Amino acid sequence: MGVICPKCGCKEHYWLQNKLRYECKHCHYRQSLRSGTVMENSKPPFLYRYIAIHLLTSTKKSFSAAELQRQLGHKRYQPVWEMCCKLRDVMGKRDGIYSLSGQVELDHAFITTLIPDDQKDEALKRGVGSQNKSKVVVMTESTFVENPKQGKPPKAVNHIKMKIVCDLKAxxxxxxxxxYVDSQAELTTDASTSYKKLKEHVKKQDAKVVKQRDLPKVLPWVHIVIGNVKRLLWDVHHQLKNEYLQLSQ
Incomplete structure (x- = not known):
């Protein structure tokens, strides 16, 4: 597609070698190589971005900003942390384009986060309503495996979505x-009242009454994902505020 002027839409530009910028032939608007990308208005050099993108996308476990700072050899933590937040935000927006289809499992997770400052003086509640528990909807797209290996889940996972919610209301x-779920998807959930309206919006909903100990068998990939996320957050971030939880997943 090439370079497009954000001001007039023209596709013809001059390259200004002394400015390292493109100039529109029609309106003379100038833009850099970073314009329209996650690197726009960013001070860290290109190399930092490329290394950060490589490390964040090629490792099985996430990278903390402190570890990335150490890998880059940068003196200050704040610019590296801001760069990580921007990259994770862009990655999340890209994933938001896709809808889950086929066989979809759905359940809620409760992730331990720091108590908000405005609630620290309140008595700590117990259970799912606790101030240090963030509520997350977990959805996994999966397909059945014909001959699963012994000890392996009967389904293979494809795409995953995890979204923070403020409550458990239907x-x-x-x-x-x-x-986030295609209307032709087949949904598997437990029989919670939070899921009582879902059958109206998907092709089929299989809502099962399941004992707590049997949930990993009925919703295998949802609970594998929840377990992995909890371990990752504990190993990498240790303590996390609710406002940054969506960026860390």
Whole structure:
């Protein structure tokens, strides 16, 4: 597609070698190589970005900003942390384009986060309503395996979506499904009242009454994902505020 002027839409430009910028032939608007990318208005050099992108996408476990700072040999933590947040935000937006289809498992996870400052003086609640528990809707797209190996899940996972929600109400979960799950998908959930309206928005919903100990068998990939995320957050980030949880997944 080439370079397109964001001001007038013209596709013809001059390259200004002394400025290292493109200049539009029509309106003379100038833009750099970083314009329209995650690197726009960013001070860290290109090499930092490329190394960060490589490390964040090629490792099985996530990278903390402190570890990335050490790998880059940068003196200050703040610019590296901001760079990580921008990259994770862009990666999340790209994943948001796709809808889950086929066989989809859905359940809620409760991730331990730091208590918000405005709630620290309150008595700590117990259970899912606790101030240090963030509620997350977990959805996995999977396909059945014909001859699964012994000890392996009967399904193979494809795409995953995890979204923070403010409550467990049926309307909240339904809105998540309408936004991120294809209407022709077949949904597997437990029989929670949070999922009572989902069958209206998918091809089929299999809502099973399941004992807590049997959930990993009925929803194998959802609970594998939840377990992996909890271990990753504990190993890499240790303590995390709720406002940064979505960027860390």
């Amino acid at each position: 309307d909240t979960t339904t809105n998540m499904v309408k936004k």
